[in-house]
Amino acid sequence: MVGKRSTTTCCAPLRETVLNHAGASELAMGFAALADPARLRLLSLIATAPAGEACACDLVTPIGKSQPTVSHHLKILTDAGLIHREKRGVWAWYRPNTERIEELRTALG
Amino acid sequence: MVGKRSTTTCCAPLRETVLNHAGASELAMGFAALADPARLRLLSLIATAPAGEACACDLVTPIGKSQPTVSHHLKILTDAGLIHREKRGVWAWYRPNTERIEELRTALG
DNA sequence: CCAAGACATCGACAGTTGTCAATGTCTTAG
């Protein structure tokens, strides 16, 4: 259950109305991106970064996996809309996409 | 990333402190259970049920998958701590585990 | 232009997941 997210705003809290198929897919893609410890730690590292953004170069060591693996996880988080990537010179900078995170949080509310 | 959850309370919001390995695994198990459209719709059906609980017998048709598949998804949600199962007579009744759902919601906060 | 370095992509592989048909285990009506 990975894939690129659509841009529609989504969804009412699960307990309020029965989730339709489209909304369920949309949310499932987001939660799938959170369904891995390494990705959760990446998101946490990025969200707690002092300047509000983190350099990919500082993420490989704390995660303790290979550089391609970390790059892969960052791509999944990006495709799911949970983080935003910006390439500046040689480095890639990541910051959390608060709206999308809040969207998932709202669904659980 | 499925499995039975532990009973420890978990975790501070991702943005407040960097998630440790144990907390990451704990959360990942929860989010993995949410990473499927059918399971999200099941949880939604259960959470919106009038009496606060839903009979498994009323869940197969709306999901549109086979009975064993629905049973399988309900087990995953149960093992992840997101819903609670109670067998009464011939029927199985499910209700949401609000604390566990709130736990996941808090992590995204 | 060249070399070094940061990051992404590719290819491969083992492990996991979603699905269903078939079957098993209970519980209750008669």
Place this chain on the structure above:
DNA sequence: CTAAGACATTGACAACTGTCGATGTCTTGG
């Protein structure tokens, strides 16, 4: 006790996922 029915479990299979080493693509310093 027996039959029917609700639900769980099993077995099988294709599809997907996480991981890494090797390699590719940029960007910058010299």
